[in-house]
Amino acid sequence: MNLTVLAVDDSRTMRDMIRLALVQAGFTVHVAEDGINGLEVLEGLEPDAIITDINMPRMDGFGFIDAVRAQDDHRATPILVLTTESAPELKMRARNAGATGWIVKPFDPIKLVKALQMVAG
């Protein structure tokens, strides 16, 4: 299934890895390097899902999710949060901000693809 995914992460390595994992699974991937850039890239894009990091310059993941959810077009777009900690607090915080689910870094590409398919189709 060809999903279109927007991945937002300030680490180039992470972006590269997400892109590689998803392209290999046949997805279309757009990337952005922080929340602000993410919103810019999101404009005119209708991704099936969004992946975002939390710790980012300029606008962090929480702020980004807030801003995405505030847009009518993306109120229901699945958003997965990338987090290095499996700490429940962070998951709860992400969810309270409107995140659909989470992926623990370092991610397993198979799980990443699976998680996206679970939430987006």
Place this chain on the structure above:
Amino acid sequence: MSDPMDPMAEIRASFFIECEELLEALQDGLNQLEDGGEDTETINVVFRAVHSIKGGAGAFGLEALVRFAHRYETVLDEVRSNRLVPDHEALKLFFQAADHLSDLVRACRDDQPLPEETSAALLDELDKLLGDQTEEEVQPQDFTPLGVSLDLPGLSDLDDAADGSDPIPCWTIHFKPAFELYETGNEPQMLLRNLCALGEAEVSCDIGELPGLLDLKPETPHLAWTIRLTADVDEAEIRAVFEFVEGLCRLDITRDADPAAAPEAAAPAPMPDAAAEPGDPRPATPSPAPEAAPKAGSAGNSSKSVVRVDLERIERLVNLVGELVINQAMLSQSLESAGLSPHSDAMNGLEEFQRLTRDIQDSVMMIRAQPVKSLFQRMSRIVREASAAVGKEVRLITDGENTEVDKTVIERLADPLTHMIRNAVDHGLETAEARKASGKTEEGHVRLTAAHRSGRVVIEVADDGGGIDRQKVLETAVRKGLVPSDAVLSDTEIDNLLFLPGFSTAGKVSNLSGRGVGMDVVKTAIQQLGGRISIASERHRGTTFTISLPLTLAVLDGMVVDVAGETLVLPLNVVVETLSLSSEDVQMLRPGANVVRVRGGFVPIYDLGAMLGYRPVRTDFTGCIVLLISLDDGHRAALVIDGIQDQRQVVIKGLDDSFYRAPGIAAATILGDGQIALILDPADIIAGNGPIRVPDRSLKEKRADHG
């Protein structure tokens, strides 16, 4: 080494490049913290740098790196959340940890053995900062790095329907989404579909709670589902489907009575994490992101579009452009010798070609230009280590970090600069007591600056220490037989004795800069870069070393001259003027040493052809052409040559000095006819010949001192 076709290897390589950038940001941030930059974004940047290194390291299974970065990050997080206010010592530790992190990154990158002992020691120190908080929310062992393999199997395991011959368990699942489930972008339909993918499912929708159309509030969930699932899965697998909506729905999973199964399985499974009335639409605890609200401009994350290019490709391009320049020179030479009119189309075209070639060359050189920042950051580490080793408090002040220099120059500057910085800390600066006694701050200062100045890069290393003790220097030089005991030298000449091979002023050899490397090695290294080094020192005020370097190692504006049938190139920037000698211009100072009168002054004259061993010494200089050159120490010299060909830009070719390095020769170039011409280093030639002393004012002063 790495397979270019392997995307993981490529990402790994790019990860290490990113690490360098992150380490640089980390250094910057720590410097700002040290300077009292209390702004929250700074600590965020520092935290994020470490965090991102950890994240990437985890992906590649670099456990040691992850472990260290994790603890470091934990401490930084304490600072970030204002639970820890770093004092001077803590900042020092942060710098050390940053240095160590960079060591770990490099060790991982180069597959070198990891400095485990330092890791352990620093981890202990970091733990001490955390105090009793080892019970903090993130347990280090919680974080298990996971190597990533990107061989995606066909994802077939996603819909593996069980069809074994064992009795397939039957599950009843009650699922009632809460309001927040929709709010977080989760979709019951997706969940149901994922559930159905586990096996055979029978889904019924419970619309019992659905109000009449008039009372129907959009976005208020009323629907509930009951699913009967026949699948060879355990409860955990079913729960996994609902992982993201845990606590956002009511979920009851029961295993149907089955002779093989335990009867108590019917008990409602506990719902971890979702103790309080899961069905209730709880008001979401507001959690605005406080720490990194959009802060335009402050983050310094200029989204300039950047292309990463393999250095090898650039080298190739640089070489090709070099060939182009040589070829262009050959072409113009042959066109000229063909006797074409300067106004002919061919000659006009050639001129345009020349201009384009030069533009291309300049542009290519700019690709290799890099700010000296990374180099300066390495030096701040050297200062930290060196000052700790000799027990001095030293502050490094840098300026001009964004000055751009050819990458190769930067790389080859690291060693000499390291040595100079160590020298400044070790020998240049006094001890804290001595500083206090002379009314200075106890903390010594070393200033490292870079700037562009008239087509060259000038790098200065200045300390505010005691200055050069010239008497001691002279005594040492005499004792070591470097100068005759009756030598009368100017201050500048004495300072320059430091550059003589085998000179060392330190009374005792410290384990820091006394590593058998003297300033002579520094000087040689700088000269090999086409650079010059000079000293200025004032007693009790400090010493400044000034390095002047060409912007690039690839080209040189040269004067092409003839000497004894050989073609030689001199750097144009040392040439002050050219003179044609008449018989009375040259005066003998003593046998073998002559001077030429230039506008009332006397300038020593050097016969290049003889100095290079191309021919015997001349006795009559009548009719000779001399180049008046200016040396770094302020002296002038006149070089005798046979003729000037022209001034042109030449491509510098390194000389392989693995078995012979000619004194006075900096490099070589290839001329238009394919022949090699040597590029001279005038200062080196004269130094090698033993400078000729000419009476000047400073000498008289000296005499007065001694008289």
Place this chain on the structure above:
Amino acid sequence: MAEQASTNDLELLTFRVADQEYSLDIMSVREIRGWTRTTPMPHAPSYMRGVINLRGTVLPVMDLAARLNLPSQETGDRNVIIVVHLNGVLTGLLVDAVSDIVAMTVDDLQPPPDMASEPSMAVVRALTVIDDRMIRVLDLTAVVPNRADDAA
């Protein structure tokens, strides 16, 4: 015995220097090129002939006769330069003429007799006989000095 593993096979490039026959393992030879004028290096050891342009890089050229303490010959168009590589460094060796490439096995080589008084023998690592002519096999590492030797 002569039919050993192929690792024992070697090929020698034989050439003439000051009317003597020498040879080098072909594996260390990069190319052979005609004589071109060298640019002399100031104050270089007598065996350093100078440098030439080898397709854009600067190649140091050594006068092999001078290096072996043989009488130096007049240099002209008939001379050739053998470009050898040793530890990643290219060096040109000026010789009179290249003669042949001969295949043999290591068993055909004999150690040179111990004649310490003969300085040029120190660079000869073995002797062999081809068509009744004695061929000296040069030890390239001894011929091309490294900088440490030079400084000593």
